[in-house]
Amino acid sequence: MKRSYSLVLERDRHLKWRAFDPVEHVLMILCGVTLTGFSTTVFLDVVTRSLGHPWLWLQEVTMTFFVYGIFVGAAAATRRSDHLCLSAITEAMTGRMRLFVETFNRLVVLAAALCMVWFGYLNFLAGFGNFRMPSMTPLASLYAAIPLSGALIALFTVEQLVNGWRNGFAADRRVEERLSA
């Protein structure tokens, strides 16, 4: 029996494997958690400062939520094709040219994601020598977000590449119209 995930976007379904739907669902939940997290900690930061007893560690927690929120969001946006891009030229193309340009675009994204994975991993290792104040937590805890995000972006890009070659990159107009209605 197919399980449906309410937070998974049905747009561009032909470029997605259902097996990765739980991953998108979890990423969307994490985005909500990080957004709630840093909204709450900023609020508490303002309140405690106003009361004259600031909790200094709150800024660290806020930045942790913020940084992870951005990188988790970047990964989720890749699967949902929500990244800001100029798609008008590509969408006007058809046939082999469209296939070539769409493939090239995704290879560029894949290369950037792999750079994030490898060089982000090197930064993560170097981050054990630097510490965040005042908790003295290794900076690696924040740097870890870059290779994790890069790995997810690479995974979703490969998913789009394989499905694009099999089903074509152009969206099914009937599905798009049904969704927009």
Added chain:
Amino acid sequence: MTANGLIVSLMAVLFLIFGYLGVPVAFSLIAGVVIGTLFTPVSLPSIIAQLFNGIDAEPLMAVPFFLLVGELMTSANVVVRIANLSQALVGHVRGGLAQVVTVFSMFFSGMSGSSSADVAVLSRTMARPMAEEGYDAAFVAALIAAAATIANLVPPSIMAVVYGAIGNVSIAGLFLGGIAPGLMIGFGLMIYCYFFGPAGFRRPRSSFGNLA
């Protein structure tokens, strides 16, 4: 041109090529910069570390907060109320819906802070009624695009927040400095629509009770 200038130009050209081909803007930037960096002594891990250093700034947290407020306002049906208010204020002036679009954008800019959000909302709410009233599609597109630029100037402009955080410039000062130019663009567009735009369908003047 110096070697550094050439490398910066290469990065910019690659960013534009990737961007126009349809690579997402974030990845066009990363790809362009990484390729350009290969011709410099700067190490690639330090470039990727800049991804982190670039967002490790508290003022940038204002951006998701503005987006969150925009979402909350949209779900509270504020967009329709602003459209109704704009129509009640200027719907009777020559230009009709063209004037309404400009005033709507001036109000909405003060909430969204993003010109893309402005374009998205204006296109969804106003483009169809304008087309039905016989406005030229090119005029509608140009007006919406021009009116949406107000969002980059007036508070809470996301552009001002990002520029202030990166350039170490006072964000409050940028907000304050953006108000007058933003209003000038808005009133300038209204004047243009009045004298040079299509006459449009003029609605009856609203009473004070309707405005309230």
